Amino acid sequence: MTSTDQQHGSTTAAPASRLTTWHHELFAAVGKWRWLHTLNDSVTEVVQPLYDRHRDNVVVELMHGGRWAGHSLHAALSDLPIGFWSSAVVLDLLDKDVPSANGRLDPAGALSAAGLAAAVATAATGITDWNVSDDEDRRVGLFHGVLNAAGMTLQAASLAARMRGHRRPAQVLSLASMTVTGAAGFVGGHLVQGRAVMVNRVATSTGPTRWVRAVEDTALEDGIPAGVEVDGRKVLLYRTNGDLYAMDNTCSHAGGLLSRGQFDGCTVTCPLHEARFDLRDGRILRGPAHTPQPVLPTRIRNGWIEVRGSLPRSRRATN
């Protein structure tokens, strides 16, 4: 379309495309903010050594959600402050936050306080997850945290105003807090759904649906891992003491290549954030992964190591 066409013809394309691309542009801009890079470096310097020192602690793994929950705890906990604080806003809007007698918190104040307590736990789990993120995920994660910290500060100010009986300022601060927290939630949603942070990276790994040659048997030496691609699936092959193992080479946590990790007996430690898996059955021996690593059956035929996915091709009825 020429510029004349744009002037005299239909001009709906540009605004419509802006409506559908603004979030990409927003997050592209966020990734370039210098202050965020600087803040990321400063916070990493303080927080990362602490995490590294305590990463084997079972409480730290639980804060990720761990192998027991099977999901990130942070995402689940984040519903609580949002729920409490949005309920307080509704009470404010309905003018139902009548102060209780005897100096006790009014209902909106009680919701505000409960949300703050939940927000502390949510922030703790978020910081734990943030320590096992990288590059742009990490910077966007930090931006999400900065917004949440601002939301918490506004909510704390609102609660303080309520306790002093300043209802109107408390209501305004509460609404401002919920607005900022909602924006933080949007950024968090982008991290999970747009950038696949803390989601199972091998959720759709199923093939191949038949036995497929992976590597010549003589090419796989004992104790030397091999990363191969079989029908589009990245597979780790490892042989130790004559036993042969195959599992997804893409770490379920954040996509690290396990073939570049550390091997010790029947275990592999991911090179990115040091999740550890048992090669025999894929179970997690150490977080931050919360989904076991899929293993593939193997066999040796005519001098080749063959692997097959977990969903064999359905057989046709023979009669």
Ligand code: FES
């Ligand atoms: S990618 Fe994070 S532990 Fe493997």
